[in-house]
Amino acid sequence: MRYNPRLLYRRLYRYSKPYLFRILLAMAASLLVSGSDVATAKLVKPFVDDVLIASKSGLVNLVPIIVLGLALIKGAGRYIQEYFIKTAGQLVVQDIRNDLYRHSMNLSMGYFSRSSTGNVMSRILNDVGSLQRTAADVVVEGLRESFTLVGLTVVAFQSDWRLASIAFVVMPISIVPASVIGRRIKDNTRRGQGALGNLTRVLQESLAGIKVIKAFGTETRESERFRKENQRFYYFIRKVLKYDSAATPVVEILSSIGIGAVLWYGIQRVSQGAMTQGDLSSFLAAMLMMYAPLKRLTKVSNAVQRALGSAERVFELMDEKLDIVDREDALVAARPAGHIRFDHVGFSYGEEPVLHDFNLAIQAGEIVALVGPSGSGKSTIIGLLNRFYDPQQGRILIDGQDIRQLTQQSLKQSIALVDQETFLFNDTIRNNIRYGRPEATDGEVEKAASLAYADEFLSVMPEGYETVIGDRGVRLSGGQRQRICIARAILRDAPILLLDEATSALDTESEAMVQKALVNLMENRTTIVVAHRLSTVMHADKIVVLENGRICETGRHQDLLSGEGLYRRLYEMQFADRV
Template identity: 35%
Template sequence: MNQETKSGQIFDLPTLKRLYTFVGPYKKQFYLLILVIVLGAILAPLSPLLIKYTIDVPISSGDYGQLALMMAVMVGVLIVQGLVQFSNTYLSGWLGQYVIRDIRVQLYEKIINLRLKFFDNTPIGRLVTRVISDIETLSNVFSEGMAAMVGDIMQLVLIIAVMFYTDWRLSLISLSMIPLMLFSTYVFKEKIKDAFNEVRAAVSNLNSFVQEHITGMHIVQIFSSEDKEYEKFEKINTEHRDANIRSILYYSIYFPVADVIAAAGTGLVVWYGSKQILNENVTFGTVTAFVMFINLFFRPIRQLADRFNTLQMGIVSTDRILKLLDSDDYTVDEGTYHPETFRGKVEFKDVWFAYNDEEYVLKNLNLTVNEGETVALVGATGAGKSSVINLLSRFYDINKGHIYVDDVEVRDYELLALRRHIGVVLQDVFLFSDTIENNIRLGNTDITHERIVEAAKLVGVHEFIERLPGGYHYNVMERGSTLSVGQRQLISFVRAMVHDPKILVLDEATSSVDSETEYLIQKATETLMKGRTAIVIAHRLSTIQEADKIIVIDRGEIKEAGTHEELLEKNGFYANLHRMQYKEVLRIIS
C-alpha cells in the first residue's frame, strides 16, 4: 500500500513511545496537562449532581437561602470548568507546537546532512511532505489526539460510575442505546478513515502535479500543452473535491444519527423516570440529572470517532518521520584531521565507484594532481568525469581504493575542513531566492562586502551587478530565474573565489555561456588558478588546451594522459574528440 494512503494502528506502542520522547524537555507542562485532563473528567459529572441536589432539596423545600448558595456554587463550578477547558486547549496546543518545532528542526538537520545518494533516490515532494504536512498532522496528535482521548475515556468511566451510584435502574435505561451508538460510531470511523485516506492521496497528487508543472512551465508553453495540462489538473482537482465531499457526506450522516440516538436515550429516561416519579420511586431531580448525564455521556462518544482518525493519521505521519530521522544514509564523518591550510595535492589510487550496486562508473582509477597543477578531464557524457569531483568532496564514498589530499586519506579529514578548501563551480548553477550578496556569502560572516566586490571585479561582473536594482542586494528570486545562464554562472564563479579554496574544480563551468561571458570567465580563471590546484571538466576542448595535463576518461577508465600537443600526436581518443569538435565548429560556421 502507498505510504501516502495507508492507515496506522492506533495503539502502535513503539511509535507512541518514540513520539512521547520528544515531550522530554516539556515534562512539567505535560504533567500539568495530565492533571488538567483528570480535573476536567472529575468535574464533568459534578454539574448534574448539583442540579439534582438543588431540585430535590432547596427547591422542594422552598429554602431560598440554600437555593442562592447552590446557585453560587454552580456558577463557581462553571467558572472552574471554563478555566480547566481553557487550560486543556491551551496546554495541549502549546505542547504540540513546541514538540513539532523541535521535531521539524531535527528533521531538517537530518535532511541537510544526508548524503547525495539519498536525494538521488527520494523525490523532493516526499521530503517536503515530511517536513511540513506530516509534522502538521503530528501536531493534532497532541491537540486533538491522545490527550483528548484519555480525557474523553476518563469522563465516560466517571459518568457511568456516578450514574450507577445514583440509580442503577435509570443507568441501565440510559445506557440501552450504547450498542447502537457504538455501532454507528464504528461504521463512521471506518468510512471517514477511507475518505481521509482518499483526501490525503488526492492532496499528494495535487501538490506533486502543481510543483512539477510550475517548475517545468517553460516546457508546457514551448510545446503548447496548456490546454492538455489544464485538463489533467482539472481531473486531479475534481478527484480532490469528490474525496472531500465524501468525507463531508459521512459527517453529515453521522452526527444527525448520533443526535437521534442520544435523543432516543433521553426519551427513554424521561418516559421511565416519569413513571418512577409518579410512583415516588425516584425524585424529579434524579431524572433531570440523568437527562444531563446522557448528553455528557454521548458527546465524548461522538468525538472519539474523530479522535481515533486523528490519532491514526498522526501515527502514520509519526512513523514516516521517525523512519527519516532513523535513516543512516549519511556520510560518516569520523575524521579528526583539520589543517588550517592545504597544499592542494590530490591523488586517486585504485579507485572503484558505483552509484548502484556493482554498476561501476569508475574502474581502477589512478590519478595524481600535484600542488598548483591544472588537470583537465575530458570524455563523453557518462564517462565518469563528474564522479571524480563528487568523490573528492565526499559527496559519495568510494567502493574500493583510496583518495588522498596532501597525502592524507579524505576519510581522515573532518568533513567541513575538507570541503572548506575545495571550491566547485558547476554547470547547473543553483541560486537561492535571496540577494546576490547572500548567494555569494552563503552564510559565511567572515566574508566581507568589500571582499565580495573585489572578487566580482576580478570576474568582471561588478558593473553588471551595480546596474541591477539594489546592486548586491538585488533578489535573484527562486533558482536565480531573473538572471541569464551566463550571469548565474559568473556569480557562482565569484562565490568560489571569495571562499578562497586551495583546490578548485570547474565542472563544465563555461559550457552554457556565450563567447563574451566565456572570455570573462577564462580571464578570471587565470587569476584564480594562480597558486591553486585546479581540476577542469569540460566538453569544449578549446578551454583546456593550456592545462598542465589532460586526462581522457572513457567508461570509467583512463584511456590517455598528457598535454594537448602530446595527445594530438598520439592520434587516439583525444585526437578523435578534437577532430569531431573541429568538424562541428566548421559545420556551424558554414
C-alpha cells in the same frame, strides 16, 4: 514502512517530555472543566427535589450564584487548558519539523537521486502540518472529554447503579465500529498524504520548469497533469471524510438504544417509588452529558488515526539511514596542499557500473581536465571527491589521507565547487557571494567580485551589492550568475577547486568573460575541470580522456592531438567547421 502505534506514541512522547510542565498544567486545568460539568449533573437532583418540588425559597437565591460560579471556574479552566496544551503541541511539532529538516539536509545525494524533491517537501510541510493541526486539538479534547466522561460515569453509578449498567451496555458495542473506522481513516490518510506528496512534486516541477513549459506551450498539458494528481488526492481524502462522517451517527444510533432502555426502566422505578424524580433527572442529565463526550472522543480517535498516518510518513523519512556519515574517529583535516589520488576506484549508481578500477594522481597546484563522451563518468568523479557518494571499491586520498577518515565538514572546507547549475538564493548579491564564508567582511566580498569580473555589472545596478536577484537569480543573465558563483568560490579560498561544466551554458561573449574570471580562481589551486568544450581545457597541465568509466588517454593537448585516439576524434568533431 508500517509502524507499531505504540512505537509512534513512544516517539511522540519523547518529543513531548521537554514540555511536560505545560501538559501537566493543562491536565490540572482540564480537571476544573470536567469537574464543573460533573458538578452541574450532580446539582440537578437538589435543584429538582429541593427547589422545584419542595420550593425551598432559601436555595432559590443561590441558583444564579452557583451557575455563575461554575461558569467562571469552567471558563478559567478551559482557557488555561487550551493555551498551555496548544502551545505545548506547537512546540512539539516545531521540534519535529526542525529535526526532520536537519535530517533531510544530512541525507546523501544518493537519496535525493532516488526520491523526488516534492515528496520530501510534502513530508516536511504537509505531513508535519497535519500533525500540527491535530496534535493540540486531540490532546485538548482528549483530556477534557476523558475526565468529563469518568466524572459523569461516577455520578451515574452513584445515582443508580442499575440504570448505569443498562446505559453502559452500549459503550463496548460502540468500540467495535469505532476501531474499524479508525483503521480505515489511518490507512487512507497515509495514502492521501502520499498522493499529496505527488501533487507537491508536480507543483514544484512546474514552477521550477516554468520557462520550459512556456517555451513549449504545454500549459494545458501541465494543468491536466496537476488536475489528475489533485483528483487522486481527493479520492483518498473522500474516503477519510466518509469514515469520519460515519463515526458520530453510529455512536448516536447506539446511544439511543441505551437512552430508550434507561427511560423505560427509570420511569418504572419512579412510579414504584424506588427513586425520586430528582434522582432520575440527575441520572438522565449525567447520562446525556456522558454521551456527548463519548461522541467527541470518537472524533478525537479519528483525529488520532489521521495524525498517526501522517506520523508514519514523518518518521519514515526521519529513519532514512544516512549513507555518508563521519566515522567515530574521523579527523579534522588541516588545510591540505592539494595532492589528490584516486586509487582503484569503482562506483555504480545501481546495477550498471559507472567507474571501473579508476586510478588518477593529481599533484598540488596542477590543473587537470576530464573530457569524454556523456556518461563516461566525469561528473561522478567530482561527486565522489566532494563525498556526495562513497565508492564501492577503492579509495580517494587527499595528501595521502583517505577522505572517508576525515570529517565531512573539514573536507568540504577544503573544496570549492563551481557547477554547471548556477544555483543562487533569492537574496542579495552580497549574501550570495558570502554564502560559503559567512564571516567574510564587505571588503573581502567586493574583492572576490572584482576578481570574478562581477563588479563590472554590479556597478551599474541601482542597489549594487544589495540587489535582491530573485528566485534562482532570475534577474541576472547566465554569465552574470556564473560570475557570482565564481566570486563565491574565490571568497571561500579553498585549496582544491572543482569546475563541472562551468561554461557549458554560456554564449561566446559571456564565456570569454567567465574564462578570465576562472583564471583568477584557479591561481595557486589544485583544479579539476570537467568540460565538453575542448577549447576550455587546451592549456590544462594534464588532460584525462574517459570512455565508459575508464581512462583511455592521458596527456597534454598537443600530445593527445598528435595521436589517433578518442581525444583527437572529439576535437575534430567540435572543430570540423573550422577545418
